[in-house]
Amino acid sequence: MKELIRQFLDEGLSRRRFMAGLSLAGLSTVAARSMAQTLTPFSNKPAVPPPVGSMRSVTGTGGTLFVQQLKDAGVQYVFFNPSTGDSPIFDAMVDEPGIQLIKGVQEGAVAAMADGYARLSGKPGVCIVANIGLPNAMTQMVNAFKDRIPVVTVVAGFPQETVGRELPQEYDFQESMVGPITKWRWTAQATQAIPETTRRALKFATTAPAGPVFLTLPENQLRSNATASIMERSLFDVPMLIRPDAAAIERAARMLLEAKNPLISVGDEITLCHAEREVVALAELLGAPVAGQGEFGVWSKPFPTQHRLYIGPRQRTMRFPGDVDVHLNLGNHYSELAGRGAKMISIRLDATSLARSEPVDLPIVADLRLGVLDLMAALKALAPAARLRQLAESRSGRVHEYTRAAAQMRQAIVAGVGNQTAIRRERLAVELEAALPRDTIYVTDCDSGKAMDPLMSFGGDDKTYVCPGPAVLGWAAAASIGAKLAQPDRPVVAIMGDGSMMFSGPQPLWSMARYKAPITTIIYNNLSYNNERNRIWTYGAGTQFKRGIDMTCYNGNPDVDFAKTAQAWGVDGEVVHESSQLKAALARALRANVAGEPYLLDIHVERDGIGAALSWHPEFSIADQRTRKV
Numbered sequence: 188m189k190e191l192i193r194q195f196l197d198e199g200l201s202r203r204r205f206m207a208g209l210s211l212a213g214l215s216t217v218a219a220r221s222m223a224q225t226l227t228p229f230s231n232k233p234a235v236p237p238p239v240g241s242m243r244s245v246t247g248t249g250g251t252l253f254v255q256q257l258k259d260a261g262v263q264y265v266f267f268n269p270s271t272g273d274s275p276i277f278d279a280m281v282d283e284p285g286i287q288l289i290k291g292v293q294e295g296a297v298a299a300m301a302d303g304y305a306r307l308s309g310k311p312g313v314c315i316v317a318n319i320g321l322p323n324a325m326t327q328m329v330n331a332f333k334d335r336i337p338v339v340t341v342v343a344g345f346p347q348e349t350v351g352r353e354l355p356q357e358y359d360f361q362e363s364m365v366g367p368i369t370k371w372r373w374t375a376q377a378t379q380a381i382p383e384t385t386r387r388a389l390k391f392a393t394t395a396p397a398g399p400v401f402l403t404l405p406e407n408q409l410r411s412n413a414t415a416s417i418m419e420r421s422l423f424d425v426p427m428l429i430r431p432d433a434a435a436i437e438r439a440a441r442m443l444l445e446a447k448n449p450l451i452s453v454g455d456e457i458t459l460c461h462a463e464r465e466v467v468a469l470a471e472l473l474g475a476p477v478a479g480q481g482e483f484g485v486w487s488k489p490f491p492t493q494h495r496l497y498i499g500p501r502q503r504t505m506r507f508p509g510d511v512d513v514h515l516n517l518g519n520h521y522s523e524l525a526g527r528g529a530k531m532i533s534i535r536l537d538a539t540s541l542a543r544s545e546p547v548d549l550p551i552v553a554d555l556r557l558g559v560l561d562l563m564a565a566l567k568a569l570a571p572a573a574r575l576r577q578l579a580e581s582r583s584g585r586v587h588e589y590t591r592a593a594a595q596m597r598q599a600i601v602a603g604v605g606n607q608t609a610i611r612r613e614r615l616a617v618e619l620e621a622a623l624p625r626d627t628i629y630v631t632d633c634d635s636g637k638a639m640d641p642l643m644s645f646g647g648d649d650k651t652y653v654c655p656g657p658a659v660l661g662w663a664a665a666a667s668i669g670a671k672l673a674q675p676d677r678p679v680v681a682i683m684g685d686g687s688m689m690f691s692g693p694q695p696l697w698s699m700a701r702y703k704a705p706i707t708t709i710i711y712n713n714l715s716y717n718n719e720r721n722r723i724w725t726y727g728a729g730t731q732f733k734r735g736i737d738m739t740c741y742n743g744n745p746d747v748d749f750a751k752t753a754q755a756w757g758v759d760g761e762v763v764h765e766s767s768q769l770k771a772a773l774a775r776a777l778r779a780n781v782a783g784e785p786y787l788l789d790i791h792v793e794r795d796g797i798g799a800a801l802s803w804h805p806e807f808s809i810a811d812q813r814t815r816k817v
């Protein structure tokens with residue numbers, strides 16, 4: 188053991204090899220980790236980031252060149268599921284303490300973990316999957332693509348001398364397959380080009396409008412040796428801190444000063460640009476009502492939902508604030524919808540979707556934080572403080588009245604939740620609001636459960652809300668692991684319907700158990716695709732609705748016990764059937780998290796909505812189709 192310690196301290200033996208050696212010498216994992224932790228500060232090979240602007244030459248396999256470039260780009264985590272072809276990458280990680288591998292046991296989970304990490308860290312999520320498993324990852328790449336999240340998905344391609352021969356696991360046009368859901372896709376052309384290609388992938392993924400990219404590293408390149416330059420991130424990073432056009436900002440300021448009834452709508456680009464505080468300051472300066480985002484197509488809540496100027500989601504016709512004359516859209520892809528007679532100003536980070544479908548009177552491309560700061564400066568330059576104060580007071584009075592009435596209505600709902608045995612969604616919302624610490628990251632792809640959102644507090648100093656905009660389900664459980672990695676010091680809750688949980692499958696639980704991710708997973712269990720049935724019956728109003736028959740959405744029979752499922756995957760959990768059990772169950776879950784353990788609550792909620800009480804479903808037995816009992 189002495190020799191092992193000497194090698195670790197003097198010769199730069201990697202932490203992983205050191206721990207493996209200690210285990211072989213008979214130490215428990217805990218003892219080995221503790222010894223490695225104690226000695227790491229004295230080791231000759233600390234995992235320090237490269238100095239800003241540095242560049243170095245590295246000789247090694249394509250796998251080594253890839254890993255070294257990721258490291259110098261500041262990539263700390265690689266989400267993966269391995270294949271034979273990518274083994275040179277993982278070989279290169281054996282002696283590389285700077286990057287932690289996080290394994291997912293299905294590629295969809297791998298992609299969603301990388302996505303969740305990117306959303307909560309502001310850094311690109313990097314994942315490696317088998318080329319044959321790529322279609323599994325693609326489901327979740329759709330969420331990243333639609334929400335403009337930087338995810339780099341890498342596969343090891345077949346050796347270039349064999350591609351096109353229709354080998355058993357090889358198919359033509361793999362890049363084309365991911366075409367519509369990636370910003371950029373490429374195959375590295377030579378071993379020495381791997382670092383440069385990797386830099387380009389990271390650059391394309393992160394440069395606004397961000398999004399997923401796809402990179403093939405052919406196996407022959409990964410195994411060959413070459414020398415290439417490795418660069419620190421600042422040498423190829425494009426920050427995109429775009430200042431808006433000064434004349435356009437001045438025009439916007441004048442329009443807003445003269446407006447009789449302005450409206451602000453807010454969107455995800457505020458979250459991407461970390462402009463939340465500035466937007467609150469602007470809304471208060473103008474005394475204007477702020478409309479948030481609707482249910483679909485959006486992934487964050489960038490404005491505090493309990494703020495006195497927040498009037499709820501944006502709709503094309505809104506009872507309040509009535510006839511808007513100037514609509515200022517801040518970073519919302521879906522709110523460039525001026526009402527009749529209103530002028531539209533839209534400040535957007537993503538020039539590709541700005542003014543894409545609806546008329547925009549004043550389109551401005553800018554980083555949202557800089558845009559809002561410049562707009563506030565212009566307002567202050569054009570109007571004396573007293574006028575601005577008077578303007579804000581005259582406008583905000585009726586907004587405060589409206590939001591006070593809305594808050595009272597919410598409180599009446601909360602007060603009326605009562606104490607019945609069945610768990611109504613309002614009761615669950617109240618219990619979650621009471622139990623979850625204010626700094627919780629609330630990761631959700633809960634469909635019917637979204638109706639709980641207005642009864643809870645998000646944004647500002649309250650809980651952070653993250654969901655996939657296009658609602659490709661099976662995302663939340665895995666994404667929450669990435670979120671926890673990005674923000675380990677904040678509580679993380681993942682909430683999803685029973686349908687969504689079964690789309691991801693229990694696989695994310697494996698990663699939670701393996702990596703001791705202290706996350707509370709909540710299944711909002713109504714034994715059905717409840718919202719889907721609501722929509723089918725309401726919009727379609729076809730034969731199923733008319734006859735009161737649900738052909739497709741009942742998930743009971745079998746009634747899956749998600750707590751037992753979780754236990755089988757190494758995560759403790761329990762089923763909750765009654766309202767009176769909620770408080771204690773949530774407390775147990777959060778205590779488990781405090782102790783460093785994941786926990787799952789399978790909460791059976793009251794089945795509400797049109798046709799929800801039905802448990803009838805078409806009966807069919809495959810066993811009965813047999814003519815022989817085999």
Ligand SMILES: Cc1ncc(C[n+]2csc(CCOP(=O)(O)OP(=O)(O)O)c2C)c(N)n1
Nearest residue numbers: 634635659660684685686687715716717718
């Ligand atoms: C991957 C994926 N497949 C199918 C759908 C279509 N879909 C939309 S909502 C829904 C049902 C969701 O059920 P559940 O998660 O239990 O939520 P509930 O509606 O019951 O609240 C389905 C299947 C989808 N959004 N994503």
